[in-house]
Amino acid sequence: MTKENAISVLNLSKNYSLRNSKIVNNENLSSGFLALNDVSFEIKRGESIAIIGPNGSGKSTLLKILAGVTKPTSGIVKLKGKVASILDIGAGFHPELSGKENIFLNGQLLGFSKKEIHPKVQEIIEFSGIGSFIDEPVKNYSKGMYLRLAFSIVAHLDFDIYLFDEVFGVGDAEFVLKSRNKILSIIASNRTVVMVSHNMYELNAFDMFIEMNEGKLIQVSKEAEIISTYLSKAINKNNIYVHSSNVTLEDFPGLNEQRGFCLEKLKLSQVIDHQENFSSDKPFSIFIYYKKLSFEDTVDVILTISDSVGTVIIVSSPIVAGVVDETNEIREVQLECTIPKYFFNSKVYSIGLTFVANAIEIKNKSKGKQLENENVGELFKNYKVIKSMQNLLYFKVQVKMPGFVDIGELDFSTGMLLNAFNWEIK
Amino acid sequence: MYTRETTTYTSGHDSLRTSIVKVWEHKNLIWVFARRDLQVKYAQTHLGFAWSIFKPLLGLSIYVFFGYMLNWTSGQIPYAVYVLTGLVGWNLFTYIISNGVSAVQESTDVIKKIYFPKSILLFSKTVVGLFEATISLALLIPLLIYFEIVISWKIIFVPLVLIFNITCGLATTFIISSISIAKRDFLQVLPYLISVAIWLTPVFLSASIFPERFQFIFDYNPIANVIDLWRWVIFDEIEFKFIWGINFLLSTVVLFFGFYLYSFRENKFADSV
Structure with missing residues (x-):
């Protein structure tokens, strides 16, 4: 039996209109910035993909469209199942609520009932390492604690599709490692993972790699080679061999x-x-x-x-x-x-x-x-x-x-x- | 077995029907947001929840004080009761508007994380407004006992009056929000418009103190109708006006138009907030 598609993206484009119309770099459109240009790919259920590419290549825009946060200008995106996302900004917390209350709020926003969240709370708190601060309002949290909690919530609830923008630069070395391992175990548990990465790590765990540049898909490959090639290209630019x-x-x-x-x-x-x-x-x-x-x-x-x-x-x-x-x-x-x-x-x-x-x-x-x-x-x-x-x-x-x-x-x-x-x- | 639902995102715009279906699919978020708002409402106060009772009391006593001082009349109805019934409708109406137009800005963080129809935020503000209205209505009970007023049988129409009340509030909010997505100029004058509007609505003034030739304003103003209706359901003395029914229907049409306009424009939110 062939696996069904978890994500299918067809001819996806996204045009941002700019306030300052002087920064127009695309002649086909009267104004605006083409962040995504005719992108198509398919991901089967249980597959994990890593998206690589320089800043401004459209990786984050693609992820935002997959998360439904922003609408495409043209094209179709289809996702099957419950989607969790950790994008660059916005954990969806309310600053006045405590960490614990935010676990419930966040979980409910992500489509889980209180009943489903309840048995996971202790696990989430422990993983986040926030300890006794969990009953403090999150407005008193540091950026790292905020992110740790956001990640822990998403990682401990059962989704079909996970979208991660690489945000793990925040947090101490120990948590970075912990979250990496968690993602690896999510990948191993046969869930669909889409990960945007600048700081490439453990990428061998992924099934597929997508290289993007200037809003276009440069290549889709099953070989991890694509990463070291991409990195060498970036380093070679500085005259280093x-x-x-x-x-x-x-x-x-x-x-x-x-x-x-x-x-x-x-x-x-x-x-x-x-x-x-x-x-x-x-x-x-x-x-x-x-x-x-x-x-x-x-x-x-x-x-x-x-x-x-x-x-x-x-x-x-x-x-x-x-x-x-x-x-x-x-x-x-x-x-x-x-x-x-x-x-x-x-x-x-x-x-x-x-x-x-x-x-x-x-x-x-x-x-x-x-x-x-x-x-x-x-x-x-x-x-x-x-x-x-x-x-x-x-x-x-x-x-x-x-x-x-x-x-x-x-x-x-x-x-x-x-x-x-x-x-x-x- | 657990079935995976398919979500589709396209560039196209949803029909009115699809928009309503999407709201229905996400309806549980209305309660989630409403509960969140109630939880944080008085988070940094000593009295906490008690403010929900004190605030309408405070508003009531200010109007009653000036009302008696200036000898404003309110027919056979005791002035305190007249003002409180007026305030229930007016406060619900303005709560929906002033919280509704800023609801999206307030929840930017969530909007950038998950997808849901943004009108959900407005509906959840309505739920919070209803909660406050209920408390105000509860305050009416001791007043009615004190003035020995017997409630009319028409009280059974309260749900309809509430629906009319909410329809006015939501219709206004949808339209104001829709035109304020790209440029927020209109939101700057909104507070002044609301304070002007209270003078065109019989909240603490009786229509009778206006000159005869201006009284038609109160008939054509739907929110004035709502406030008249709040008094109508309680007191036997007030007569039903046919135009109230017509305005109710018109407001409902405007509500659906506003909702459609808002659903059509809401996609701009994530890109512009």
């Missing part, structure tokens, strides 16, 4: 040798036969070659991997993994960090290195064993940063996913993810 196969960097401008170390080589590689693209189903090796130039200080390296917008995704260091360089002499050090397979998504990543000095005490303590979190905190306190170099190398990965992969337990207590990858020292 995004590597997609084995690469070695040897030239590091702005580094002098007076700092006790000298970075010589940074290599990112995979065991691949030909000039193949990076692929997520093989482990990565990052080689860091540097020269130690002084006797007094020990030099350590902290590796950071960030996404294209600069959010640090993972931090690792040989010392975290219990690999300690004992020798305090002038010598060349070769570090090899192995990142397990299935670690990277279809995104653009960048590698950053921070060289630090002086942590001998803890270093000796931690020799041969993986550091506990408290010890890492103490370790970082004793560090003196010699040189921090971010975005040394951009790369993207072709995702080959066998389904769900457990990449081990991640630790978020330091605000970023700390991971003891496999490190080797020579």
Whole structure:
């Protein structure tokens, strides 16, 4: 049996009339701004799609029309089932009512009865993490609390179709992660999800990708490749190259040798036969070659991997993994960090290195064993940063996913993810 | 089994029939919004709900005080009763208008989140207005007992009078809102128009104090009819005027026209608020 359409969009256009008619950029129309131009696509029930594209490409307008908040200028939209939306603005709360009262108000506005909302209230409050503030009027809430509550309500009620505009920039790291996981579980539970995203994450979970630009559909694809291609295009505009196969960097401008170390080589590689693209189903090796130039200080390296917008995704260091360089002499050090397979998504990543000095005490303590979190905190306190170099190398990965992969337990207590990858020292 | 309803959005405009069907489909929101309004109404006051009783009392005593001072007459009906019956109708009428025209602005947040016919907001304001009218009517009971007035059998027509009252309020609100969606100039003069209109309506003045040749105004003014009707249902002495019935029918026609106009124009809201 073929699945029925959850959403079908046919020849959709939206023209906004402008107050200032000088800003006319479309000649076909006497006045106005064409935010959407003849967009058509279909989404089957249970499918999830991500819409990507630069600002002003019509993503949010499309979502607003799907939510019924604004009318199309021409074309037809059909949705089957209950629709929930978290758009850029407007949680639909009443400022004078308490958080709890707003849960009921919001739920009822979204088409649920008090009876249906009641058993979910506790869950919603807990997920939002608002705690005792739940009985305060929401006008006293911070922007983050407001959003957390709005998201929790939508995420805990049963809808057929979810529309998310990416708003999760608000809220602390913990909630951002929690809400991402929640969305993933919604996707996994076979509901229809449409997500507009600037800050692309976990997009491998989606079934389909739509790239938009200037109100038009550029491409519809089932391959997550579309995202890294799109991101590389955006980054390449700034004259930065995004590597997609084995690469070695040897030239590091702005580094002098007076700092006790000298970075010589940074290599990112995979065991691949030909000039193949990076692929997520093989482990990565990052080689860091540097020269130690002084006797007094020990030099350590902290590796950071960030996404294209600069959010640090993972931090690792040989010392975290219990690999300690004992020798305090002038010598060349070769570090090899192995990142397990299935670690990277279809995104653009960048590698950053921070060289630090002086942590001998803890270093000796931690020799041969993986550091506990408290010890890492103490370790970082004793560090003196010699040189921090971010975005040394951009790369993207072709995702080959066998389904769900457990990449081990991640630790978020330091605000970023700390991971003891496999490190080797020579 | 749970069936998924299909929602369709197109560029076209709805017919009157479709507009009514859409309101019917979303009717539960009328209560949701009304309950919300009642919940927040006196949120930041000490007396809270008690204000719903004090406010009409306060209004009543001001008019009664000046009425007795200036020796305004009200025929055989005690002046306090005359004013209160007038205020019930007038307050319901003006409540619908003044809250109705700002209802969309007030709920911008919700309008940008979910779809529903915007007229729902006006209907929910009407429900809140009805709630207040009921309290005012309850205040009438002790007055009637005090003045030893026996209520007429015509009291059974109260529902019809209420419908006429609401029809006047909603028809006015729909038309004012429709012309104020794009440009809000008209809303600036609205409060003044309302304060002028009270002088053309026998709320606290009796029609009899006007010169004979101007009295026809009260016959052609539907809201004046409504207020006369409020007195008519209570007192045996007042005679029914045929023109009231005609005005009722005309107001109903205007109401449907206003509703259609509003439904036609409401799509501009999300883009302009």
